Amino acid sequence: MKAKDTISWIGFLLISVFVLFPLFWGIRTSFSPRYETSLIPSRLTLEHYQSLFVRPAFLLYFKNSLTVTLGAVALTLPLALLGAYALARFNFPGKQFGILLLVFPLLPLIAILVPLVSYMYKLGVYDSFMALILVNSVFNIPFALWMLRNFILNTPVEIEEAALLDGCSKIGALCRIALPLMLPGMIAVIVFVFITTWNNYLYAAALTSSMSVRVLPQALLSFIGTWGMYWEGLCAAGMLTLIPPLVLFLFFQKWFIAGLFAQWSR
Amino acid sequence: MEKIFKKRVIITVLAVGLIMWMGLVPSLAQKPVTIKFAHFYDPAAGAGHVMNIEWLEKTIPAFEKENPGIKVEFEWTKWDEIDIRSIRDYAAGIPHDVMMSSPQLMPKHFIAGDYLDLTSYAAKWPKARAEDINWTPVWGKVFPLGIPLGIHTRTTVYRRDLFEKYGLDPGRTPEDLESLVKYAQFLTRDTNADGKTDTWGLGMYFGASRATIELYFAPYIWNFDGKLWDPETKRASFASEAGVKATRFVYDLVNTYKVTPEWATVGTYDEVGLINFLNGTYAMFTGFGSYWIGPLEEKGWVTGIFPPKSWGKATVADVFVAATKPHAQFTNAWALSINTLSEHPDESFKLIDFIVTPERLIDYPDAGLPTLLSLWDKPELQTDFYQEWLKAAAHGKSMPYTAHYGELADTVAACLQEILIKKAPIEATLKRFEDEYNAKYAGE
Amino acid sequence: MERSRKQESSRKGGLYILWEYKLPYLFLLPSVILLIFFLAAPLVSGIYMSFQKISLRGISEFVGFRNYRLLLGEGRFRNNLLFSVLYVAGNVGLSVPLAYAAALLITGKLRGIQFFRAIFLIPFIVTPVVSAILFRSMVNPSFGPITALLEMITGKHYIILADSTLAMLTIIGHSFWRSFSFIMLFLAAGIATIPTELYEAGKVDGAGAWARFSHITFPLTKIHLTIVLLIITMWTLQDAETVYALTQGGPGYSTEVTAVRLFKDAFINFNLSYGATIGVFLLMMSAVFMIFYFKLMGGAEHY
Structure with a gap:
């Protein structure tokens, strides 16, 4: 038994090193003086972080990312909630097509990006936050809807029925009784949509062109060329980019993981 | 009761109307026209970019002061994305006004239709002024769609101190490709005898960038009397005999003589070229752009060169015209164009007209070299250093006039990388890449 | 509840049924x-x-199958397809074993597992562009720690991204780092459902660790594995951004996977028709992978 534990600990340690090394490297580089080559820098400096904040652009990109991400969450959540409730609690002709929602997230969405961009041209929303919010929401709705559907299926229906008998309308029952019960599911969806939207580069690259709507991943990639490989600044910007999704994930880890599983559990 | 209510409504409407009228009339009378100026200088992209931003920040207010009815707003896009952005935005119906543009992509703009033909505007210039701008052959095809801002030509930069250290006369530089190779071999050194080269004889760059075809392939295929793209058949022709010779030349530098580092295929042009040269990695680096003169001064390797002074001197780093045949040196520069969708083309041209004058362009850092011929007569440009650059500009040549220049550049860069890295057979590989390009884009 | 509602609706008549259906349709309408x-x-x-x-x-203008013909006639494009398959296979091949090991670890009974599970999941949360930048700096020829490690092991200084094989391994390695934790999460969920008695019985029968894995753990998590492989495959197949950020498809075209090619053609060179055609190829590829995995899942059910 003891030997087995030791092996387990070694395993934990090795995998942790594998997982954490790139992040350690990023943090180390962002605090090192320029052109430092040793693994442990001789001295630490904040200059690369400071250099990000003397330029207003980084804060602008941060704000843009936040706008798009919160917008996508705000659009996805109510729509997915309504749809999920319909799929979980009602019987109606055509319900069996709901299973399509599981197939949508498996499509390589990059494949439809070209026609999608011309749609956005025609709608007049190309190069706007609206385009990014719309596309990120649409691509997240199937996943979010199915995830919430399973959450609702797992909450006892009797409570809602009791509310109905008390004379609540169906919508009233949904709002007053079911919503609080679905809170963990909703948090899982919020965290999921937040992370996928925050991390997305491709839609932003395809759908926007001005600096005023540029989001962080896009900004980071465009730094690669223009900074002539200013690795330290690039790493500092990257580390700051990671903070919001990591914090959200670490706070709501339990619900987020439960939500992911609810997605595929039925 | 109702009457009083009606009265209040009428008074409110009148008051609101009055306020709106008071606000509207003056603004209609002298509402400034706002034009957008799309450039690619990023304040965080290092000293070179900052210098250009500083220049913009003093030039634009001067323009606004002279033209009180016009306001200028900046737009920013990365340098290698600005042309495609204009084309994409044009398809989406998003207007721009003045845009910085690349001469190499003018054919693409011509077909896409996103830039205005400026002929009618430029026709109003006096003849002398027009000739002052349009003096080098490379501008011929650019002109209707853009007004050049400077001359970007390339030379070979070298270290006078290293020449002296190894017993070479820094005043004598290689004059043909053969002696270039000899110099490079002689200067390639392993100074600490650890078996690794630490001074490379001749730096070059073969990354996934337009710089590869422009600076490290075109000059050599032109040197061997070949063409990248045949304007008559409208087909790529880089696999011709001259193309094979050119490829073998760079292949040998990297793989046979080992005077050019093999990591030249990775990273960005700035990183491999400028930064490594300033770090002392090379004895010579070819394809050194005139937009990099400033950093040499900053490093202290030249004095009084940037901004140019009549006593300017190249002390540690100096340049010579790359050792190819005459008229084999790629030359271009940024140009200023006006977007077709611009609502204020006249005001936009006013801005271009204001910028493209000797007074404005004299200290425009990214100009590289003056675009106006008259500026070359100034005493501060009579130094040996600048006369060498003028020689290179006079040897200038532009990229082929094809709408698929971007694809051609990508194809050649990928082909060179494949040959240099995988040591793929030169002739067959060139042919394969050329055929693939022609299958899709021949005739366009 | 369904029964009770039906009773109610039959009492109230046809109009009520219509109302009953109207509401779910209304709820679903915006999403649909x-x-x-x-x-x-x-x-x-x-x-x-x-x-x-x-x-x-x-x-x-309508050109029939011209785009398809031109693309398929290109060695470069056939390589794009091949590299996509290699990219997926390499990623899956590396991720699954480590994911199993990690899943077994985090479903064990050691203290502090919660903490390690959170750490193991981090790569899945990290912004792909950021991790690509980190990996790119780690393989930098002048200061990258991976370059240094490789030099220590082989005694030769490699310029990793200038070597076709090493560049391919870099993009696979990066994807592997990102994917394994997500796979682990699913496998752990599967392992958690296996009753401990099965393992006890296995031990009594004298089965070693490997036998227990291949006869109990693996078969009973095959469904989880299939589902997560499906997701990971689709993610890897359409991943243009991290490959582009790492290698831009180079050196040459040697890491140019199909998604990167699409990105270049459509959004850098603005060749919309080629972009759309490559998109159709990607759809077909994902269909092939889906069929392949569903076959595998069918096999799992027969087990």
Whole structure:
């Protein structure tokens, strides 16, 4: 038994090193003086972080990312909630097509990006936050809807029925009784949509062109060329980019993981 | 009761109307026209970019002061994305006004239709002024769609101190490709005898960038009397005999003589070229752009060169015209164009007209070299250093006039990388890449 | 509840049934409209665009299978497809073993597992562009720690991204780092459902660790594995951004996977018809992978 534990600990340690090394490297580089080559820098400096904040652009990109991400969450959540409730609690002709929602997230969405961009041209929303919010929401709705559907299926229906008998309308029952019960599911969806939207580069690259709507991943990639490989600044910007999704994930880890599983559990 | 209510409504409407009228009339009378100026200088992209931003920040207010009815707003896009952005935005119906543009992509703009033909505007210039701008052959095809801002030509930069250290006369530089190779071999050194080269004889760059075809392939295929793209058949022709010779030349530098580092295929042009040269990695680096003169001064390797002074001197780093045949040196520069969708083309041209004058362009850092011929007569440009650059500009040549220049550049860069890295057979590989390009884009 | 509602509706008559159906339809309507408009419709017009030649001015003409013929006639494009398969296979091949090991670890009974599970999941949360930048700096020829490690092991200084094989390994390694934790999460969920008695019985029968894995753990998590492989495969297949950030498809075209090619053609060179055609190829590829995995899942059910 003891030997087995030791092996387990070694395993934990090795995998942790594998997982954490790139992040350690990023943090180390962002605090090192320029052109430092040793693994442990001789001295630490904040200059690369400071250099990000003397330029207003980084804060602008941060704000843009936040706008798009919160917008996508705000659009996805109510729509997915309504749809999920319909799929979980009602019987109606055509319900069996709901299973399509599981197939949508498996499509390589990059494949439809070209026609999608011309749609956005025609709608007049190309190069706007609206385009990014719309596309990120649409691509997240199937996943979010199915995830919430399973959450609702797992909450006892009797409570809602009791509310109905008390004379609540169906919508009233949904709002007053079911919503609080679905809170963990909703948090899982919020965290999921937040992370996928925050991390997305491709839609932003395809759908926007001005600096005023540029989001962080896009900004980071465009730094690669223009900074002539200013690795330290690039790493500092990257580390700051990671903070919001990591914090959200670490706070709501339990619900987020439960939500992911609810997605595929039925 | 109702009457009083009606009265209040009428008074409110009148008051609101009055306020709106008071606000509207003056603004209609002298509402400034706002034009957008799309450039690619990023304040965080290092000293070179900052210098250009500083220049913009003093030039634009001067323009606004002279033209009180016009306001200028900046737009920013990365340098290698600005042309495609204009084309994409044009398809989406998003207007721009003045845009910085690349001469190499003018054919693409011509077909896409996103830039205005400026002929009618430029026709109003006096003849002398027009000739002052349009003096080098490379501008011929650019002109209707853009007004050049400077001359970007390339030379070979070298270290006078290293020449002296190894017993070479820094005043004598290689004059043909053969002696270039000899110099490079002689200067390639392993100074600490650890078996690794630490001074490379001749730096070059073969990354996934337009710089590869422009600076490290075109000059050599032109040197061997070949063409990248045949304007008559409208087909790529880089696999011709001259193309094979050119490829073998760079292949040998990297793989046979080992005077050019093999990591030249990775990273960005700035990183491999400028930064490594300033770090002392090379004895010579070819394809050194005139937009990099400033950093040499900053490093202290030249004095009084940037901004140019009549006593300017190249002390540690100096340049010579790359050792190819005459008229084999790629030359271009940024140009200023006006977007077709611009609502204020006249005001936009006013801005271009204001910028493209000797007074404005004299200290425009990214100009590289003056675009106006008259500026070359100034005493501060009579130094040996600048006369060498003028020689290179006079040897200038532009990229082929094809709408698929971007694809051609990508194809050649990928082909060179494949040959240099995988040591793929030169002739067959060139042919394969050329055929693939022609299958899709021949005739366009 | 369904029964009770049916009783209620039969008491109230036909109009009530219509009302009953109206509500779920109304609830689903906004999502369905968005999905049809922004997902289904572009899918159809993407296929339509692949049969056209669209000029820079936006004028399109019908060209039949020309785009397909030209692309398939290209060695470069056939390589794009092949590299996509290699990229997926390499990623899956590396991720699954480590994911199993990690899943077994985090479903064990050691203290502090919660903490390690959180750490193991981090790569899945990290912004792909950021991790690509980190990996790119780690393989930098002058200061990258991976370059240094490789030099220590082999005694030779490699310029990793200038070597076709090493560059391919870099993009696979990066994807592996990102994917394994997500796979682990699913496998752990599967392992957690296996009753401990099975393992006890296995031990009594004298089965070693490997036998227990291959006879109990693996078969009973095969469904989880299939589902997660499906997700990871689709993610890897459509990943253009991290490969582009790491290698731009180079050196040469040696890491140019299909998604990167699409990105370059459509959004850098603005060749919309080729972009749309490559998109159709990607759809076909994912269909092939899906069928392959569903076959595998069928096999799992027969087990």
